[in-house]
Each structure stands twice: as structure tokens, then as C-alpha cells.
Amino acid sequence: MRLHRFIGQFDFSQSLTSLADPRTVRRIIKVFRLAEGDSVILSDGNGRECIAEIKKIEGKKIYLLIRKENGSVNRAPGGITLYCAILKREHFKLMVQKTTEIGIAEITPMITDRTVKKALNLGRLQDIARESTEQSGQQFVPNIREPVPFEEAIKEARNKKTVLFFDQTGGQFEKRTVAHTKDIALFIGPEGGWSDTERAVAAAHGWHIVRLFPTALRADTTAIIASFLASNSQTSPHPVE
Secondary structure, three states: OOOOOEEOOOOOOOOOOEEEHHHHHHHHHHHHOOOOOEEEEEOOOOOOEEEEEEEEEEEOEEEEEEEEEEEOOOOOOOOOEEEEEOOOHHHHHHHHHHHHOOOOEEEEEEEEOOOOOOOOOOOHHHHHHHHHHHOOOOOOOOOOOOOOHHHHHHHHHOOOOOOEEEEEEEEEOOOHOOOOOOOOEEOOOOOOOOHHHHHHHHHHHOOOOEEEOOOOOHHHHHHHHHHHHHHHHHOOOOOOO
């Protein structure tokens, strides 16, 4: 039977731990209807997790007995950083949810020339990322940063080994571009597309300007598919075009 995973700031130094986070307590009691004697996985969202048994439910607090530690895994260096222009609320939330399931390492919202919406509820996005990490069984919650201007993202991406700039004017994406590469940056533009100036900057930096399909995709769809292809290419034993 698959155990439910919950991410939080748990004290793994003691055999008996407790949690009072309203969100987690509600999910355990109301959503999954777990009871005393049931087992769960507790994770810190940073590579360490344990199997614990619910010993007592007392009002809005739950006491758990740690039965077994599943070990600790360090986050691999590099990974995939997704620089995505701020999108409409539901589109950006969907993008965060699905790319988290894929295993993205970091999401950096961007303000570009054609960005319309410039405010984000980071707290809500972090909750979505945590829930998606729990649901998918990923061991690491992606880092979701404060929005940065496109110019700031450019400076940061100079340190990346491979940068993919997704635009319909580019060539067809090939998996071999990122095969076995451990430090990748993906740039996804806004609903209105990149400006000519932004395209020129990407070309001047020698980035790979690529498209996924001959037809245009919605920005959040591009982000999800690009994240999957880049992640899959990192582990694929044989690069595939």
C-alpha cells in the first residue's frame, strides 16, 4: 500500500515527533482520513524522510512515532532552472504544479517586455509546489524565487552550462542539446511572446533558440513540456534527436 507523504519542518532527532501545521493536520485527518495506527512518510523536502506511525490525534495536533528512516539524499548539483515570464494566475499555478512533479530544481518568475501581470502570491505557489512534491513522490521541493527582471535573469544564466530560449523563430529542439547536461536553464516567454530586443539578446549570448513544435503552444504548456524533455534527456542513456 502506498504511504502518503507529508513535507514539513519535522524533528527527526527524537523517536516521537509532533506536528501542528493546520494544513498538514487537515490533510491527514479530513482529506486522507488517516487514524491512529496508520503509517505515513514524513519528509523535510530536502532529501531526508522517515516512515512514522500516527500514535495520537489530539485536537489540532498529531503525535507520530518514527519507525524507520529512509535515508538522506543530497540534491544533485546543477539541475534545471526554469526562468518563466509571469503568466495569468491559473496558468502560472498549473506550470508550477506540473514542473514540480517533473522534478524541476528552481523556478524564477520573470518580468519581460510584454509581461502583463507582475504580481504573484509566492506563498500560494510554494504551497502548490509542496503539495505537488508530496503527491508525486519527489524528494526535493523546488525553490520558487521572487520575480526578477529579464535583465537580471540574463546575468544569472551566464553561469549555466546550457541555456535554451524557447521561441517560435528558433530551430527544432533536439534532445542531444541537453543530453547528460546537469546545469540547464530554460527561458519561457509571456503570453504575448518575446520582444525583438529580447530575442536579439538571446542570440547575442549564443543561447540555443529553439521551438518544440511547428505550431505555437501556450506558455505554460511550453514550460511543462520543455521541463520534461530536458529532465528526461539528462538521464537518457542514448541521446535522441
